[in-house]
Every structure is written in C-alpha cells, then in structure tokens.
Amino acid sequence: MKRKAWIAIGALAIATIVAAGWALEPEIKPVPTPNPSEFEPASVSRGARIVAQGDCMVCHTSATGAPYAGGLPLRTPFGTIFTTNITPDPQTGIGTWSLAAFTRALRHGVARDGHLLYPAFPYIHYTRMSTADISDAYAYLMTRTPVNYKAPDNELLLPLRFRPMLAGWNLLYLHPGPATDVQTQSAEWNRGRYLVDGAGHCASCHSKLDPIGGERSPAFSGGNIDGWDAPALSNLLNTPKPWTREQLAIYLRHGWSAEHGAAAGPMGPVTHSLSQLPDEDSNAIATYIMSLQKPATKPATTGPADADVTRVRQGAALFAGACAGCHSPEAPMMSMGGRPSLGLSSAVTSDRPDNLIQIVLNGVPWKDSHHSTFMPPFAASLSDAQIALIAAYVRADIGQRAAWKDVDQRVAAIRKENK
Known part of the structure; x- marks a missing residue:
C-alpha cells in the first residue's frame, strides 16, 4: 500500500x-x-x-x-x-x-x-x-x-x-440537515442549488477528493469517476465556445449540445435520467451552475506546434479509415445533423486524453442519450498504438491543441483498468 x-x-x-x-x-x-x-x-x-x-x-x-x-x-x-x-x-x-x-x-x-x-x-x-x-x-x-x-x-x-x-x-x-433557501436569490436559483447539492450530488463526481475520500474545496473544480475525467463545472466560460445557460439546460435533458458535443461515460446515464424530468428542473440546475462560473479569461495560446508530425500523419490515415465516415466535415451526420466539430469537444480540448481514449474504446451506447447519440466501440478493432495515433491526430489537427504526453501509456492503462 x-x-x-x-x-x-x-x-x-x-x-x-x-x-x-x-x-x-x-x-x-x-x-x-x-x-x-x-x-x-x-x-x-x-x-x-x-x-x-x-x-x-x-x-x-x-x-x-x-x-x-x-x-x-x-x-x-x-x-x-x-x-x-x-x-x-x-x-x-x-x-x-x-x-x-x-x-x-x-x-x-x-x-x-x-x-x-x-x-x-x-x-x-x-x-x-x-x-x-x-x-x-x-x-x-x-x-x-x-x-x-x-x-x-x-x-x-x-x-x-x-x-x-x-x-x-x-x-x-457530514453536516446533516436539510438545505435552506438563500433569500437574496431567485426561486429558480434556489431550486437549482437544492437539486445540485442534494439529490443530484453533482459535486461527488465533479470535485477532487482528498486522501481519505472527502470532497476538496472548492467544489465543482473537476474530478474523476470510474476512469473518466469529470470537467470543472465552474469553468464553463473558458471552453472553446463558452457555455450559455440555455445550452447547458438543453445538454442536461438531451445529452447533446450543438456547440459542445454529446454526453458520454458516466454523464450519459445522468442525462438519460434528467430527460425524464420536467424542463423546469434542468433549467434550474443550469441557472445555478452558471452562477458558479469563474470569469472568462483570454484563451492561452496553444497549438499543434509541438506535435510529432509523423505520428499525426499516421493518425490521420487511421482516422480516415475508422472515423471520417461520421466525423469529417463532409460526413452526412455532420453536414445535415448539425453536429459540432470534434475540436469543440471537452474530450479533445481537455488537459488529459483519458476521456477521448474512453470514448474510442467504449463508444457511446444508444441508451445513454435521449437525443439518440451513438458511437460504436473500437476496443476490439483498434490496438492501443492505433488509438494513441488517432488521439495525436485529433488533438493536433482538429483540436489545434498542444500534444498530450504519454498517450500510449494512458491507452494501455485505461484498457487494463476497464477490464
């Protein structure tokens, strides 16, 4: 130990x-x-x-x-x-x-x-x-x-x-007892806070844990659950396209956003559950979460300049064979379905490659999204090295972000953990 x-x-x-x-x-x-x-x-x-x-x-x-x-x-x-x-x-x-x-x-x-x-x-x-x-x-x-x-x-x-x-x-x-309303806030804000901090227990996944499993402060600064990174809910204004309250509410009840992508991993079933609730619940949750945001900052200058050109070229060839049929700009799903570019996905722009690796390995099942988002798993058809090369290409060429480190090792580790 x-x-x-x-x-x-x-x-x-x-x-x-x-x-x-x-x-x-x-x-x-x-x-x-x-x-x-x-x-x-x-x-x-x-x-x-x-x-x-x-x-x-x-x-x-x-x-x-x-x-x-x-x-x-x-x-x-x-x-x-x-x-x-x-x-x-x-x-x-x-x-x-x-x-x-x-x-x-x-x-x-x-x-x-x-x-x-x-x-x-x-x-x-x-x-x-x-x-x-x-x-x-x-x-x-x-x-x-x-x-x-x-x-x-x-x-x-x-x-x-x-x-x-x-x-x-x-x-x-543990600090037992029911929540009380904040009198200076609106009824919708208080309802959202009640759902997020109570039954929804959002901080359980979206907060870092200390060495004995307690939620660290500040809450909602990002966590990890079942091998997936849960993004910081307090940093939604600092994504490639800043979230709006309306976009977040739609994402919560449909598992999909036109400018941010689809819910995957542990978040998929969450949006499936929320899709069964009245719109007023997802609206209230979105109102409260957007009130927690850090101020928007000027995006850091990032780019693919440090990427390994050979690996990116190899990844591009694999992407063309395995992924482009759905994810190229010309693909029917993209051009007619109004799907966002992979470059806007948090799985591509994140500091770690884990979520992109998990999505490629596991796919996105039909049942996880009220909006019928689907992606087949590639764990059986792509090797660790091939997934790492695709990740390198997507990160550099589509995401226009600095290269991830140790992607090959992360693919192997995540596949082992999933088993």
Whole structure:
C-alpha cells in the first residue's frame, strides 16, 4: 500500500477515536413490508421524479441485474464497493425498513441495523433533501418490484472493512440537515442549488477528493469517476465556445449540445435520467451552475506546434479509415445533423486524453442519450498504438491543441483498468 494511503487511514483512525461516541448506532426495528397500496399515488409519482433526480437506478442496477437490485461495482482508491439492493425485498433489500430507517440512511449514512454506510452512497448530499422529498422517494422505492439478490462482498483495503472507522469520516465531512433557501436569490436559483447539492450530488463526481475520500474545496473544480475525467463545472466560460445557460439546460435533458458535443461515460446515464424530468428542473440546475462560473479569461495560446508530425500523419490515415465516415466535415451526420466539430469537444480540448481514449474504446451506447447519440466501440478493432495515433491526430489537427504526453501509456492503462 502506498505511504499516502497509510497516512490517510491513520488520520481517519484518529478521527474515529474522537468520534467514538457516534461509532455505534442503534438498530431501528424491522417493520412488515408495506403493501404498495398503502402509498398515495401522488406521492409515488413525486418519488419517481426525486429518484430520477438522484440517478438512483443507475448506481443501484448492475449491468445484468434487475432495476434497483444493486450489485454495480464502484471503483474507489480504497477498493471496490458493490451497490446494495434497494428494492422492497424483505430478505436482501429494504423491505423491512421503516420511513424512519430510510430517512436516517439518507440523513446520517446509517443502515437500519445500525452499521455505518460507506460514503460512496452520497448521504453527505442526500442529507440536504427535504423531509417531504425523502418520504416521496421512500414511497416510490417501496412500490418497485421486490428482487431477492445480495450484492457481492466489498473488496476494500483491510483497515477500511472496519466500518466504525466511518464515524471519524462523518465527523469530518457530514453536516446533516436539510438545505435552506438563500433569500437574496431567485426561486429558480434556489431550486437549482437544492437539486445540485442534494439529490443530484453533482459535486461527488465533479470535485477532487482528498486522501481519505472527502470532497476538496472548492467544489465543482473537476474530478474523476470510474476512469473518466469529470470537467470543472465552474469553468464553463473558458471552453472553446463558452457555455450559455440555455445550452447547458438543453445538454442536461438531451445529452447533446450543438456547440459542445454529446454526453458520454458516466454523464450519459445522468442525462438519460434528467430527460425524464420536467424542463423546469434542468433549467434550474443550469441557472445555478452558471452562477458558479469563474470569469472568462483570454484563451492561452496553444497549438499543434509541438506535435510529432509523423505520428499525426499516421493518425490521420487511421482516422480516415475508422472515423471520417461520421466525423469529417463532409460526413452526412455532420453536414445535415448539425453536429459540432470534434475540436469543440471537452474530450479533445481537455488537459488529459483519458476521456477521448474512453470514448474510442467504449463508444457511446444508444441508451445513454435521449437525443439518440451513438458511437460504436473500437476496443476490439483498434490496438492501443492505433488509438494513441488517432488521439495525436485529433488533438493536433482538429483540436489545434498542444500534444498530450504519454498517450500510449494512458491507452494501455485505461484498457487494463476497464477490464
């Protein structure tokens, strides 16, 4: 284990000792599984909206499993955590959880039986949700189809398998309680802040993490999730074409923007969930996020001058064979579909090549976009060296940006991590 990891775990252990009084939580007694007819249809309907705001089904559904039954592996710096079953199954799900137990989990990160939950479940954000929204989310989940399924055991570093250590983490990062409005801001701004900081838990992906997994300040300055870079949400005025509130709202509910490209990777399912919500939700989120922007600055002078000409030429030949049919300016998809140039994509203009590599390897599935964006995966048809050459060409010729470093090594590493 790396020295930094040991230091982080040591710091967490000290915090746990300080928080020893909160390390053991009482059990909340099980209740008979509620009958779906016990919940008001209006509450269930509101709950569907709230659960979509939180993107709950994506995290709590494995690639081959039933909705909300859990089992999705979440990679963290400390090992792999498998999401839990949140269907109303009484043996393996939350069927015997009362509303009080459900509320405690979202507010304090404590399961019904009293064990502490890992913060991969973003209760530090869900605690901001209103009591009414939590109640409606409970109604919706308790009326789903029960599934008897137990997720695999977590694969974590040995010290972190001792859950009472999470009491120290909570002492440092959990500030429980619902959000309150900022009276000097508009109702739409407050609604956007509530969704972003609460159910949407946007900072969980779009913020850097410290050595023990806490979100670093400032929030929204960019992060990394499942091998994908999550761009800084506070820097949208400093992209090749600055974002507008209207463009961001459309992107959130359609997964595609005419001047910025398509959602891919973990963001794809997020936009799919948001597409199920009323436009007012995506409008409010866009209003709040655009209020967080750093001032626009004069773009740094960048260009392909440092690119390896031979590699760019080789990449151009590969691009012509594998990519130009869709991505050249003359391609029907571009000329008639109004698609943006690759040079505007954050995957091309980013400081790191990781997202472009991930998109080439994995493609963009149909299901990830309400706007039906699609790209086939090339992991099986292109070698690491070929993907690296295409990346070099796209970055230099189309993106007109300085060359990325160590692209070949990143392709090999990302392909290995994906497996």
